[in-house]
Amino acid sequence: MKLSARCAISAAAASLLVLAGCGGDDGASAGGKPRLTVSVATSLTNAFEEYGQGFEPATARFSFAGSDELAAQIRQGVKPDLYAAANTKLPDLLFDEGLVEKPVRFAGNRLVIAVAAGRDDIKGISDLGTEGRKLATGAESVPVGEYTLEVLSRLPPGESKAILANVRSEEPDVGGVVGKLTQGAADAGFLYITDVTAAGDDVRAIELPADLQPSVEYGVAVVKGAKEPQAAKEFIDGLLSGKGADALRNAGFEPPPG
Amino acid sequence: MTLPVRLPWRPGRGAFTVALVVALAVVLVFLTLPLVAIFVEAGPGELFSSLDDPGALEALSLSFQATGVSLLLIVAFGTPAAWLLATRTFRGRAVVITLVELPLVVPPAVAGVGLLAALGPEGILGASLAGAGIELVFQTAGVILALTFVASPFYVRQALSAFGALDPALIEASRTLGASEARTFFRIALPNALGGLVAGGALAGGRALGEFGATLVFAGSLSGVTQTAPLAIYERFSDDFTGALALSAVLVVISAAILLGVKLAPAYRVLGDARA
Numbered sequence: 001m002k003l004s005a006r007c008a009i010s011a012a013a014a015s016l017l018v019l020a021g022c023g024g025d026d027g028a029s030a031g032g033k034p035r036l037t038v039s040v041a042t043s044l045t046n047a048f049e050e051y052g053q054g055f056e057p058a059t060a061r062f063s064f065a066g067s068d069e070l071a072a073q074i075r076q077g078v079k080p081d082l083y084a085a086a087n088t089k090l091p092d093l094l095f096d097e098g099l100v101e102k103p104v105r106f107a108g109n110r111l112v113i114a115v116a117a118g119r120d121d122i123k124g125i126s127d128l129g130t131e132g133r134k135l136a137t138g139a140e141s142v143p144v145g146e147y148t149l150e151v152l153s154r155l156p157p158g159e160s161k162a163i164l165a166n167v168r169s170e171e172p173d174v175g176g177v178v179g180k181l182t183q184g185a186a187d188a189g190f191l192y193i194t195d196v197t198a199a200g201d202d203v204r205a206i207e208l209p210a211d212l213q214p215s216v217e218y219g220v221a222v223v224k225g226a227k228e229p230q231a232a233k234e235f236i237d238g239l240l241s242g243k244g245a246d247a248l249r250n251a252g253f254e255p256p257p258g
Numbered sequence: 259m260t261l262p263v264r265l266p267w268r269p270g271r272g273a274f275t276v277a278l279v280v281a282l283a284v285v286l287v288f289l290t291l292p293l294v295a296i297f298v299e300a301g302p303g304e305l306f307s308s309l310d311d312p313g314a315l316e317a318l319s320l321s322f323q324a325t326g327v328s329l330l331l332i333v334a335f336g337t338p339a340a341w342l343l344a345t346r347t348f349r350g351r352a353v354v355i356t357l358v359e360l361p362l363v364v365p366p367a368v369a370g371v372g373l374l375a376a377l378g379p380e381g382i383l384g385a386s387l388a389g390a391g392i393e394l395v396f397q398t399a400g401v402i403l404a405l406t407f408v409a410s411p412f413y414v415r416q417a418l419s420a421f422g423a424l425d426p427a428l429i430e431a432s433r434t435l436g437a438s439e440a441r442t443f444f445r446i447a448l449p450n451a452l453g454g455l456v457a458g459g460a461l462a463g464g465r466a467l468g469e470f471g472a473t474l475v476f477a478g479s480l481s482g483v484t485q486t487a488p489l490a491i492y493e494r495f496s497d498d499f500t501g502a503l504a505l506s507a508v509l510v511v512i513s514a515a516i517l518l519g520v521k522l523a524p525a526y527r528v529l530g531d532a533r534a
Contacts (some may be wrong), residue, residue, distance in 0.1 A: 068496035068497060069496050142496075168478060169477075172479070176474070184380040185478070
């Protein structure tokens with residue numbers, strides 16, 4: 001009994017230590033490098049992972065999710081060092097709310113029609129409204145969903161209504177749309193060209209006519225109260241010109257428009 | 259599940275008792291604080307007004323309907339299956355029980371991926387299902403299957419232990435009096451195990467009501483068709499935090515009511531006494 005009590009107490013103490021260890025984020029990783037925490041829109045996954053591996057000034061850790069979810073986390077008090085979104089609206093809003101520093105535009109992208117393998121009869125946007133077609137899109141709150149609605153709003157009302165009626169799932173981020181297409185659950189959807197490139201043979205892209213194409217710009221900002229503001233700034237510099245910009249071009253992102 | 263001895267409280271038990279009390283306090287605060295915070299973060303007025311949203315009500319109603327149907331399926335198939343496992347010994351019984359319990363520990367997103375790989379359009383049974391005109395992905399039926407998959411083990415496990423806890427003399431008496439197994443099952447086993455079965459149903463229902471990952475991956479998320487309350491909470495989280503809190507509050511209240519109902523249900527006493 002005595003022994004087991006001692007065991008129990010040491011076990012409790014050990015678990016408290018583990019908890020403390022998890023919470024005690026002093027910003028430095030094992031190699032003495034600072035640790036940079038970056039909240040990143042899902043569509044940037046491949047480019048940022050490539051850039052992060054070669055980023056010298058700090059060890060970069062990424063949290064990938066829909067831009068809107070990441071913004072909501074920052075509003076709830078989560079403090080990454082950087083926030084990179086698939087639009088400029090969300091970083092601008094957070095800037096107005098005093099939560100991040102002045103956002104910087106660092107990349108552009110194109111929205112395309114993404115078609116699952118084997119759906120060869122889909123040749124353009126007019127084929128999406130056909131009855132029985134199954135579409136997966138981003139939810140309205142995530143940038144890809146907002147761009148999708150922007151495209152549809154430029155179509156004649158009847159055509160956009162027919163397409164919306166075929167939407168079978170509103171996914172929380174581009175990853176969800178890609179998954180539904182690669183699994184053949186949905187016939188088509190709207191994605192960024194970079195997502196389609198990353199998905200390989202399972203998904204093909206159909207370009208949108210120029211008059212329907214929304215302006216897709218990515219904004220990044222240092223979060224106010226960041227633990228590593230210097231490394232965060234260097235990370236942004238690399239995105240504009242350097243290894244980050246190279247990784248973005250490799251993944252198919254365009255330079256920021258204008 | 260059973261407490262062999264209740265140690266009487268004696269002062270001066272010393273450091274160990276202090277350690278136990280500290281541990282309990284940590285457990286209690288850790289487990290209740292997030293639930294309490296849901297109600298503190300937004301006032302009751304705000305919570306009620308955010309619920310006045312057709313989308314939120316639609317999501318709740320879909321959750322209840324899907325949970326109800328999935329519970330029916332779980333009870334209809336799970337009860338006889340548990341009876342068989344409780345009353346027969348055969349080679350591989352332990353393996354069968356482990357397989358049935360496996361979804362308890364499988365991550366929900368994995369369950370969704372598995373369901374897609376099995377029943378999705380490109381899945382193992384995809385072509386046969388399509389041939390039979392059965393569509394599951396993006397359909398409420400898909401939601402029901404996802405809930406059933408993750409929630410079944412909660413019921414089957416509980417039913418198995420409820421049947422296992424029946425007094426063998428009772429079953430034996432029924433048999434010696436010439437009752438068939440079916441009659442014994444319906445007239446003796448079911449009524450006597452009812453408390454445990456209800457408790458298992460409540461646990462499974464609670465799990466089904468909270469299902470998120472498997473539903474999103476397998477069935478998708480569309481308001482009114484596949485967007486259950488947890489999916490609606492996730493969608494609201496990004497642009498309507500109060501709305502997310504309001505829906506969360508409803509789920510907390512319902513889950514608490516389920517648990518309380520089970521604890522207070524008179525039927526539960528029958529078995530409760532045997533186990534307390």
